[in-house]
Amino acid sequence: MNKIRSGGQIIWESLMHEGVEVVFGLPGGAILPTYDALAKYEYPIHHVLVTHEQGAAHMADGYARATGKVGVCIATSGPGATNLITGLATAYMDSTPIVAITGQVPTSLLGRDGFQEADVQGISLPVTKHNYLITDIHDLPMAIKEAFYIARTGRPGPVLIDVCKDVQQAEMEFEYPATIHLPGYNPNMNAPDPQAVQRAARLLNEAKKPVIVAGQGVSIARAEQELRELAEKAQIPVATSLLGIGTFPATHPLSISWGGMHGEAYCNYALQECDVLLAVGARLDDRLTGAFETFAPKAKIIHVDLDPAEMGKNLTIDTPVVGDALLTLRALLPLVEPNEHPAWLEQIAAWKQETGYRDILAQETDELVAPYVMRALWHATQGDCTVVTDVGQHQMWEAQYFHHVKRRSLLTSGGLGTMGYALPAAIGAQVGLPDEEVWVVAGDGGFQMTMPELSTVVQERLPLKIAIINNGYLGMVRQWQDVFYNKRHAGTPLFNPDFVKIAEAYGIPARSVTAKDEVYEAIQEAQAYRGPFLLDFQVEEFTNVYPMVAPGKSNADMIRRPLSHNLEAGE
Amino acid sequence: MTTNGSLKRHTMIAWMEDKPGVLNRVAGLFRRRNFNIESLAVGHSETPGISRMTFVVRGTDRDMRQVQTQLNKLVNVTAIQDVTYEPTVVREMALIKVTATNENRADIIQLASIFRASIVDVDLESLIIQVVGPEDRVNSLIGLLQNFGIQEMVRTGRVAMVRGARTEAAGINGETAVSAHPHHKNGQY
Numbered sequence: 001m002n003k004i005r006s007g008g009q010i011i012w013e014s015l016m017h018e019g020v021e022v023v024f025g026l027p028g029g030a031i032l033p034t035y036d037a038l039a040k041y042e043y044p045i046h047h048v049l050v051t052h053e054q055g056a057a058h059m060a061d062g063y064a065r066a067t068g069k070v071g072v073c074i075a076t077s078g079p080g081a082t083n084l085i086t087g088l089a090t091a092y093m094d095s096t097p098i099v100a101i102t103g104q105v106p107t108s109l110l111g112r113d114g115f116q117e118a119d120v121q122g123i124s125l126p127v128t129k130h131n132y133l134i135t136d137i138h139d140l141p142m143a144i145k146e147a148f149y150i151a152r153t154g155r156p157g158p159v160l161i162d163v164c165k166d167v168q169q170a171e172m173e174f175e176y177p178a179t180i181h182l183p184g185y186n187p188n189m190n191a192p193d194p195q196a197v198q199r200a201a202r203l204l205n206e207a208k209k210p211v212i213v214a215g216q217g218v219s220i221a222r223a224e225q226e227l228r229e230l231a232e233k234a235q236i237p238v239a240t241s242l243l244g245i246g247t248f249p250a251t252h253p254l255s256i257s258w259g260g261m262h263g264e265a266y267c268n269y270a271l272q273e274c275d276v277l278l279a280v281g282a283r284l285d286d287r288l289t290g291a292f293e294t295f296a297p298k299a300k301i302i303h304v305d306l307d308p309a310e311m312g313k314n315l316t317i318d319t320p321v322v323g324d325a326l327l328t329l330r331a332l333l334p335l336v337e338p339n340e341h342p343a344w345l346e347q348i349a350a351w352k353q354e355t356g357y358r359d360i361l362a363q364e365t366d367e368l369v370a371p372y373v374m375r376a377l378w379h380a381t382q383g384d385c386t387v388v389t390d391v392g393q394h395q396m397w398e399a400q401y402f403h404h405v406k407r408r409s410l411l412t413s414g415g416l417g418t419m420g421y422a423l424p425a426a427i428g429a430q431v432g433l434p435d436e437e438v439w440v441v442a443g444d445g446g447f448q449m450t451m452p453e454l455s456t457v458v459q460e461r462l463p464l465k466i467a468i469i470n471n472g473y474l475g476m477v478r479q480w481q482d483v484f485y486n487k488r489h490a491g492t493p494l495f496n497p498d499f500v501k502i503a504e505a506y507g508i509p510a511r512s513v514t515a516k517d518e519v520y521e522a523i524q525e526a527q528a529y530r531g532p533f534l535l536d537f538q539v540e541e542f543t544n545v546y547p548m549v550a551p552g553k554s555n556a557d558m559i560r561r562p563l564s565h566n567l568e569a570g571e
Numbered sequence: 572m573t574t575n576g577s578l579k580r581h582t583m584i585a586w587m588e589d590k591p592g593v594l595n596r597v598a599g600l601f602r603r604r605n606f607n608i609e610s611l612a613v614g615h616s617e618t619p620g621i622s623r624m625t626f627v628v629r630g631t632d633r634d635m636r637q638v639q640t641q642l643n644k645l646v647n648v649t650a651i652q653d654v655t656y657e658p659t660v661v662r663e664m665a666l667i668k669v670t671a672t673n674e675n676r677a678d679i680i681q682l683a684s685i686f687r688a689s690i691v692d693v694d695l696e697s698l699i700i701q702v703v704g705p706e707d708r709v710n711s712l713i714g715l716l717q718n719f720g721i722q723e724m725v726r727t728g729r730v731a732m733v734r735g736a737r738t739e740a741a742g743i744n745g746e747t748a749v750s751a752h753p754h755h756k757n758g759q760y
Contacts, residue, residue: 121592125595125596129646133592182646183588184587184588184645184647184649308640309637312633
């Protein structure tokens with residue numbers, strides 16, 4: 001049997017060896033031999049054509065987060081590859097496994113500034129876990145094998161393979177490698193140091209006011225069940241990071257929602273007052289902690305993470321535990337004694353009640369405010385859907401008012417904060433989970449950044465539900481201007497198109513919603529429709545997100561929502 | 572807390588696969604993570620395919636932990652060791668081109684011999700002096716030679732090797748050599 005294959009063929013056949021079923025991409029000159037191989041040999045891999053390569057990277061990201069598999073995106077050289085960079089940086093910050101394959105000019109033209117040449121290996125260096133430039137076809141199969149291994153193991157992340165055009169055209173006898181040899185790569189998938197686990201257990205057993213902070217690492221390790229068992233066994237309240245939402249059911253009595261800059265106030269009080277803090281699979285970044293030196297000042301901190309570089313990166317850690325979240329929680333469970341913390345839980349309940357009084361939904365107003373939409377969406381879906389949010393005020397409100405109970409049910413750009421993430425990431429999620437109800441929740445600003453991907457929605461016949469939270473502003477930036485720049489709204493009022501007409505131009509049914517009493521019914525109409533549907537929620541324009549911790553300030557110094565009907569930033 | 576002790580110079584040795592772009596990866600990481608690199612020297616190690624880098628970095632103990640763990644995340648870096656608190660042989664080489672006249676040439680040559688430096692090139696109006704030694708010896712010689720007029724100078728940067736038989740992992744088996752600094756032993760990060 002002749003096993004001679006071209007570089008283009010090798011790319012597709014290697015992807016098949018890795019179990020890849022779908023790729024997101026857009027062709028161009030330097031990647032054409034690879035695209036041609038797909039058409040010529042009819043490989044059983046579905047190619048989703050995107051309208052812009054940024055969309056391809058976000059789709060691979062959404063696909064990976066929703067399914068737990070490695071997402072794959074493809075682009076051509078130069079601008080095709082540089083358009084991927086925002087998506088790769090997004091995935092890198094949020095530890096999403098992606099393999100990106102880019103075409104590069106032929107090796108004979110490398111470094112000569114030829115048409116559509118860019119130093120993609122150099123450009124992608126700081127936003128990928130690893131990358132490759134392939135100038136010899138004999139390096140190609142191993143690079144692909146290694147790329148998938150590196151992307152999905154340890155702390156996941158994006159890996160880029162830049163393949164010169166002549167490499168795609170060259171031929172060799174192909175056999176997919178069975179083993180890899182990476183002497184410098186240690187993904188830390190071993191069990192944690194037993195002594196560190198014992199120290200952690202001792203601290204938890206002695207704690208009077210313990211709190212767990214669960215991050216996305218819990219979800220990546222599929223340790224949700226163990227997290228719950230630990231919390232219930234020792235009656236420890238559980239907060240999450242933004243990306244940790246869904247790792248612990250928000251409706252669980254021990255859930256204290258999520259903390260940080262716009263987290264629930266009672267959660268922040270608990271974090272500031274706790275005496276032992278167990279962080280599992282969370283980076284403890286500035287958005288969660290506020291000013292590092294003021295975070296959880298009374299707490300002994302136990303930090304569980306499989307990336308040793310996270311230990312002590314931001315905070316002083318009393319007990320670092322380098323290890324996989326699942327293995328660590330399993331090791332910790334038998335050592336942690338059954339416990340109750342009635343006084344502590346009562347204190348948190350009192351804080352929660354106070355927070356409830358300030359809830360904007362408890363205020364009497366006829367105006368349609370975004371939190372009302374989020375709560376209605378939660379009721380209508382009963383939480384049984386995947387929500388993909390963009391970045392800004394709506395993102396915070398979604399996280400506050402939609403109580404996620406299902407793992408991986410919120411996909412959001414937490415680390416990089418990439419506006420334009422929602423629509424393409426939701427496309428990726430829906431492609432990966434065709435039977436899932438997938439909602440895009442985006443602001444009017446961010447939605448327009450990647451809006452052309454609506455054509456991908458229609459092309460792929462995806463039944464995506466889209467909710468635009470339209471307040472006519474770059475809302476979160478406007479909020480900062482309200483609070484820190486004396487309400488000077490430079491560059492934040494938006495000129496918006498008629499989103500209903502935009503949707504209709506793509507053949508997507510849509511309706512605008514302007515009043516409270518239409519919200520629930522409109523959501524149900526979208527749900528009932530067997531196809532994509534867009535809702536343009538025209539919400540009260542000046543509502544801001546509370547609480548709010550000013551950057552560089554302590555979480556103890558939250559700006560709270562005014563206790564009045566005045567929705568503008570007043571205090 | 573963002574600080575952990577005072578700023579100190581640390582000498583680190585890193586072993587890495589000898590592949591295109593590896594130096595770029597390391598340099599890029601230093602820049603991106605804002606590490607304060609004072610010198611860097613790289614060349615072949617005793618193992619084919621493995622390069623050895625000695626670099627000097629300034630920072631707190633916490634910074635050093637970050638340097639080690641972040642560098643170790645680079646796929647091509649096979650090991651890293653902080654040898655600051657180890658007994659080491661530390662050397663640097665410099666080539667110094669000094670203005671020399673008939674009157675002072677003998678003085679310069681005598682000075683060089685005191686520092687066990689060698690004269691590697693002689694010209695009517697200049698000398699090239701090669702000196703090898705700990706940095707402070709190189710610094711002293713340079714300080715004295717400035718009186719004669721230094722036309723050109725090149726220094727290699729510090730290279731270091733731990734004394735005695737090799738006991739710790741050193742770059743060939745993927746193990747990470749762990750710093751011997753006492754602060755890193757009791758779990759305090």
